Amino acid sequence: MSLAFSRSLRALSGEPRWPQAACSGLAAVLGVAWLGWFCCGQVRVVAAVDDARIEVALVGHRLQVPVSGNVVTAPLRMGSSVQPGDVLMELDAARARADRERNAAERAGAAAELQALAGEIKAVGAVMRGLREAQVSHAQEADARRDLAANWAEFGEEEGKRRMMLGSEGLLSSAEVSRGLAEAKHLRNEAVVASMAALRTRADQRVSVAERAEHLAQLLRDEVSLRSKLAALDADAREAERAVELRRVRAPVAGILGDVAPLTPGSFVQAGDVIATLIPEGDLRIVAQFPPEQALGRLRAGLSGRMRLYGFPWTQYGSLPVRVAHVAEEVREGRVRVELSILRGGAPNIPLQHGLPGSVEVEIERVSPAELVFRAAGKRLASERTAR
Numbered sequence: 028m029s030l031a032f033s034r035s036l037r038a039l040s041g042e043p044r045w046p047q048a049a050c051s052g053l054a055a056v057l058g059v060a061w062l063g064w065f066c067c068g069q070v071r072v073v074a075a076v077d078d079a080r081i082e083v084a085l086v087g088h089r090l091q092v093p094v095s096g097n098v099v100t101a102p103l104r105m106g107s108s109v110q111p112g113d114v115l116m117e118l119d120a121a122r123a124r125a126d127r128e129r130n131a132a133e134r135a136g137a138a139a140e141l142q143a144l145a146g147e148i149k150a151v152g153a154v155m156r157g158l159r160e161a162q163v164s165h166a167q168e169a170d171a172r173r174d175l176a177a178n179w180a181e182f183g184e185e186e187g188k189r190r191m192m193l194g195s196e197g198l199l200s201s202a203e204v205s206r207g208l209a210e211a212k213h214l215r216n217e218a219v220v221a222s223m224a225a226l227r228t229r230a231d232q233r234v235s236v237a238e239r240a241e242h243l244a245q246l247l248r249d250e251v252s253l254r255s256k257l258a259a260l261d262a263d264a265r266e267a268e269r270a271v272e273l274r275r276v277r278a279p280v281a282g283i284l285g286d287v288a289p290l291t292p293g294s295f296v297q298a299g300d301v302i303a304t305l306i307p308e309g310d311l312r313i314v315a316q317f318p319p320e321q322a323l324g325r326l327r328a329g330l331s332g333r334m335r336l337y338g339f340p341w342t343q344y345g346s347l348p349v350r351v352a353h354v355a356e357e358v359r360e361g362r363v364r365v366e367l368s369i370l371r372g373g374a375p376n377i378p379l380q381h382g383l384p385g386s387v388e389v390e391i392e393r394v395s396p397a398e399l400v401f402r403a404a405g406k407r408l409a410s411e412r413t414a415r
Contacts, residue, residue, distance in 0.1 A: 069393040074326060078362075079315035079334060079387040081369075081379060088280065088305040090115065093273045095298045101290040103303055109278040116290065116302055118274035127267035134260040141253045148246045155239045179217065282307040285381065306381050313349055313367040315387045322363035325391050326354050332367065332389035339377050347379075348372065351389060365389075 096118035103115055286304040296302070313334055317326065333346040348370040355364040367387065369379070 066395060069395065071390050072392045073332070073388045073390050074317060074321040075386065075388045076315050076317050076321070077386045079313055079385055081311050081381060081383040081385075082314050083306055083308075083311060083381050088282075088307070089301050090276055090278075090303045090305055092116075092118070092276060092296045092298055092300045092302060094118065095296065096120075096274060098290050098292055098294045098296060100292060101294075101302075103284060103287040103290065105284055105287045107284050108282075109284065109305065110281050111278055113278045114275050115278055115284075116276040118296070120271045120274040123267060123270035123274065127264065127271060130260055130263045130267050134257065134264065137253055137257050137260060141250065141257065144246060144250050144253060148243065148250065151239060151243045151246060155236065155243065159236065177222075276302060278305060280305065280307050311369060311379055311381065312352065313347075313369060313387065315365045315367065316362035317365050319358050319361075319363050322354060322365055323356075323358075326351055326363075326365055326389060328352060328354065330389050330391065332387060334367070334369075334385050334387045336377060336383050336385040338383065344377050347377070347385075349387065349389075 099117045099119050100114075101116045109115065282305045284303050285306040288300070288302045290296070290302060328351050330351045332349050332351070334349050335341040335346045336344070349367040350370055351365060352368045353366040357363075367389075
C-alpha cells in the first residue's frame with residue numbers, strides 16, 4: 028500500500044460519520060416515498076388530439092346553385108347577417124319568365140272560354156226546362172183538339188143516322204141525307220187528323236228535347252275538356268314558377284355568411300357550385316376528431332377536459348373547460364367524431380366564434396404509475412409477439 032493511500036484512509040477514518048448516515052437515511056426515505064407514490068399514487072390519463080375546432084351547434088349550410096346560368100345579381104358579402112328567405116343570388120330567368128307569362132295568357136283565355144261555356148250551358152238548361160214545360164201544354168192542347176174532333180165525329184155520325192131514318196120515312200130528301208153522311212165522314216176524318224197531329228206533336232217535342240240534350244252533352248264535354256286544359260295549364264304554371272324560383276338562391280335559415288365565392292353580374296355558374304357557407308345562429312360547441320384507440324370504449328359523455336386555442340396562447344389567455352357531450356360509434360376516415368360542450372367561467376378574454384382551431388385534452392381516468400408501467404410493458408410484449 029502506498030503512503031498517499033494510507034494517509035487518505037487515516038483522514039477518512041477521522042471524519043465524523045453522521046453526514047453519511049443522514050444522506051443514507053434521506054435517500055431511503057425518498058426511495059420509500061417514491062415507491063409509495065409509484066404503487067399507490069394517482070396520475071391523470073388523458074386522450075389528446077390536435078384536430079379540434081369550435082363550431083356552431085347547428086350544422087352550417089353550404090349554399091349551392093340548383094341550376095346553371097348567368098348571374099344577374101349577387102349581393103353576397105362575407106360576414107353579412109341574413110334572414111330566412113333573403114335572396115342571396117339571382118340567375119338570368121328571362122326564358123322561364125316568358126314561359127310563365129305565355130302560360131298565364133293561355134290560362135286567362137281558357138278561363139274566359141270556360142266562363143262563356145258555363146253561361147251557354149246555363150242558357151241551354153233553361154231552354155230545356157222551358158221546352159219541357161211547353162211540351163206539357165202543347166200535348167194537352169193537342170189532346171184537347173183530338174178529343175174535340177172525336178166528339179164532333181160522334182155527333183156527325185149520330186146526325187147521319189138520324190137523317191137516314193128521316194130519309195127512310197120520307198121526311199128528308201136523299202140529297203140532305205147524303206150531305207149529312209158526308210159531313211159525318213168529314214168530321215171522322217178531322218178526328219183522325221187531330222189524333223195524328225197529337226202524336227206528331229209529341230214526337231216533334233221528343234226530337235227537340237233530344238237535340239237540346241245532345242247539345243247540352245256536347246257542351247258538358249267541352250267543359251270537361253276545358254277544365255282538363257286548365258288543370259294542365261295550372262301544372263305548367265307551377266312548373267314555370269318553380270323554374271323562376273330555382274334561379275334564386277335564398278337563405279334557408281338566419282345566420283352569417285362565413286365564406287362567399289367572388290361572383291359578379293354576368294358570371295356563369297354551374298349547377299352544384301358552392302357560392303357561400305351560411306353559419307346559423309346558435310350555441311357553440313367543440314368538434315374533435317380522435318383516433319379510434321383513444322375514443323372507442325374510453326371516451327364517454329360527461330368526462331371533463333380542456334381546450335387550448337392555437338391563436339390564443341394558454342399561458343396568457345388560459346384554456347377552455349369542456350365536457351364530452353356525444354361520441355360517435357362509427358369510425359369515419361380513420362377518426363371518431365367527438366362533440367364537446369364549452370363550460371362557463373373559462374378564458375373570458377377569448378372572443379369565441381365559429382372556426383377557431385385548437386387542441387383538446389380529455390381526462391379518461393386516474394391510475395397509479397405502476398399500472399401505467401405494466402400497461403406499457405404489456406403493449407410492448409404484445410407488439411413483439413405480433414412482430415414475430
